Amino acid sequence: MTALSIPVLKTRRLVLRGPEPEDYPDFKATFTSYRARFMGGPLNAYESWMLYAAEIGHWAIRGFGMWMIHDRQTDETYGMAGGWKPAKWPEAEIAWVIWPSAAGNGIALEATHAARDHFYRHCGWQTAVSYIDPKNLDSIRLAERLGAKKDHDAPSIDGNDAVYRHPTPAQLSGTQLAHGIEMEIGHYADPLFKPKGWALD
Amino acid sequence: MTPHLADTPVLETDRLVLRAPGAQDWPGFNAMMASERSRFIRPGDLDEGQIWRSFGHVIGHWVMRGWGLFTITARGDDTALGMAGPWFPAGWPEPEIGWSLWQPDAEGKGYAFEAATATRGFAYDVLEWDSAVSYIAPDNTRSIALAERLGARPDPAAAYPGDTPCVVYRHPAPDSLADGGMEAYA
Numbered sequence: 001m002t003a004l005s006i007p008v009l010k011t012r013r014l015v016l017r018g019p020e021p022e023d024y025p026d027f028k029a030t031f032t033s034y035r036a037r038f039m040g041g042p043l044n045a046y047e048s049w050m051l052y053a054a055e056i057g058h059w060a061i062r063g064f065g066m067w068m069i070h071d072r073q074t075d076e077t078y079g080m081a082g083g084w085k086p087a088k089w090p091e092a093e094i095a096w097v098i099w100p101s102a103a104g105n106g107i108a109l110e111a112t113h114a115a116r117d118h119f120y121r122h123c124g125w126q127t128a129v130s131y132i133d134p135k136n137l138d139s140i141r142l143a144e145r146l147g148a149k150k151d152h153d154a155p156s157i158d159g160n161d162a163v164y165r166h167p168t169p170a171q172l173s174g175t176q177l178a179h180g181i182e183m184e185i186g187h188y189a190d191p192l193f194k195p196k197g198w199a200l201d
Numbered sequence: 202m203t204p205h206l207a208d209t210p211v212l213e214t215d216r217l218v219l220r221a222p223g224a225q226d227w228p229g230f231n232a233m234m235a236s237e238r239s240r241f242i243r244p245g246d247l248d249e250g251q252i253w254r255s256f257g258h259v260i261g262h263w264v265m266r267g268w269g270l271f272t273i274t275a276r277g278d279d280t281a282l283g284m285a286g287p288w289f290p291a292g293w294p295e296p297e298i299g300w301s302l303w304q305p306d307a308e309g310k311g312y313a314f315e316a317a318t319a320t321r322g323f324a325y326d327v328l329e330w331d332s333a334v335s336y337i338a339p340d341n342t343r344s345i346a347l348a349e350r351l352g353a354r355p356d357p358a359a360a361y362p363g364d365t366p367c368v369v370y371r372h373p374a375p376d377s378l379a380d381g382g383m384e385a386y387a
Binding site: 002003004005006018019020021024045046048049050051052053054055056057058060061063086087088 | 205206208209221224227231248249250252253254255256257258259260261262263265266267268290291292363
């Protein structure tokens, strides 16, 4: 069996694993839909398969990549999160996508926070950006909840995207910002304390 | 540890070592795809981002299918000369044996024939395919000559991928190949 040795990350509610062939239909459903309009889509069936295979290949080429987000209990997939740096990307990006059916539960926040933590602690990253379509308000809001701020000086991919700069490892180490993110994730994870009104991811 | 394709087969022929593709093959792949050499195997001009995605999916194909294109190298030199082998992305009507040589100086030596023969044998003997095709642009005379040399013949009834007509070359069935191909890399 051909495989890539991709690390597995666990969070309170989620398990992040490398993209596997059996998860492809879930990916295809989102990337061939209008939901993918801020991510180069909607794609046709061939483009979607090619991108999914390329997400796997990215791990072999760069040594990091995008994880598939699974429910820790049921193994159901919710989306993807991780690092992304194909050709022509000015810097390594932290990226995420949540299936429409899973939105509203803070899953992207929890997964992306864990992925960023992994890159900072284990891969030596000192900084990271997210390239976001200015019309993608949900993702901009998530970038801000992760502590990222718009970086007007950083080069964008092609001029059509806004660059959000993530906090540094030091800014996320035992700080009020880090505690705030973890507290928000905790609130989503615990229905008793689920915040009302603004859970977009 | 950097993730890499693991447990992938290595095929050896008289002159070649055929191995799974890796990050080290990117410069050669990029140069080939950005040049006129790739005109028969791409839909149009591709920018570097599209070529990179294409390269990534060549590697990911191995995880998706459990097999894929092998990188062709000469014995004693790991530099990629091209790729050959089983190929079946989404949208392909049936599994293909594909091949490409990336530099002019790799041509004319029978490398593509040697690699295509060995990987076809792998597809038949290990993957247990009972048929194989090669999709070839009608004006790609060199690949057509190679397909003929491999014993493949046009199959006008077979479907081709996408909307751009191409010639579907049907390879001889496994039981009609005298040596089965397996000996080529045993």
